[in-house]
Amino acid sequence: MDNIGQYIEALIFASEQSIRTEEILYCLQSAFGQDFSEDEINTHLQNITNKYHDSRFAIEIVKLNNGYQFLTKKDYHQVISLLQAQRSKKKLSQAALETLAIIAYKQPVTKPDVEQIRGVNCDYSIQKLLEKELITIVGKSEALGKPILYGTSALFMDYFGINDIAELPQMKDFASNGVSIGEQSE
Template structure:
C-alpha cells in the first residue's frame, strides 16, 4: 500500500473511531483491511501519524490530530472553543417533547417521586421521557423509596434550574399561577398542559 493510501486509511480510522485510536489498533486494522498484504511497525505508524498531525496544523483546518491518553483523535483547535461551546449550549437547550416536559413538571413539583408514581399521574408509561431527561441531566436518582420493592426516587438537578433560568425550586410558579398569555413555552407545549396532571 502506498504511503498516501496508508495516510488516508489511518485518517479515516481516527475520524470514525468513537474513542482515541491506539497505535496497536492502527497496525492491526491496516493488516486486517489489506488481508495481511501490508504490515507496518509501530515506528512507521507513529511516523504516519506525525505526518497527519503536521497536515492538520495548517490554518486551513479548524481541527487537529492530537494524542489523548494512549491514543489519537481529532479535536477542534483551541481558537475555535467559543464555537464549540456555543454549539453544545444550543444543543443542550433543544426543545423538550410534550411527554418529557410533562414528566419533568411532575418530578419538579412532586419530588422525590418514583417512576411508578409519575406513570400513575400521567396515565401512560414514561420510560423514554425519563431516559431523555436523565441524558440531559435535568433529573437524577435521589435514593430509594420505602415502598415495596424499594423503587428509585427521582428529583431535579442544578441543570434543571439553569435550563429554566431559576435560582431554586421556590421560584417555580404554582400551577394556579399560570396565566393564559404565558402558556406557550419554548418546547411548543403549554405550561398548563405540562402541569394539568399535577
C-alpha cells in the first residue's frame, strides 16, 4: 500500500489528543485487514515528521505523552497566543490553576489534602478540572471515608507539552537567589 503515510497523517490530524503508535497500528490493521509492523509505522512517522520540518509549513508533528500530535511551530506562538487570549473563556481561574498544580505535584491526592494545602474549599475547582478533563479519578484512598484520589490526565500531558510528570519544573527551579534572611557567611 503506497499511501499508508497519508493515512497515518490523517489519523494524527484527526486525533484530539496525541495518538500512540499502537493506536495507529490498530486502526490501519482494522481498516485494511493486513498486518503492519511497528517499524514500518515508525518509518512513516519519521518521514511525516521530516516533511513538516520544512519551513513552508506552520505546523509540525511532536511526540507527546508517548504519542504524536500536530502542533503549531514556535515561530507562530505569538499569533496563536492572541487567538487564545481572545478565546479566554476556556482559561483556568487562579483557583483552578492552584488546584491543578497541587494535584500535578502531589498526585495521587485527595480533595481534603488539596483543601488542606490551599486552605479553602476546592469543590468547584476540582469539578471544573474534571469537566475540562485535565484531571481524572485514579482510585480511592485507604484513609477514613475512602476519599477519591485525583491525578492528572493524558490531556494534561498534551496541554502542557510533556511526556512524563517528571518533566514538570522542580521547586528549586522557582527559588529566587536574590532574597535571603539573616547574615551570609563567606
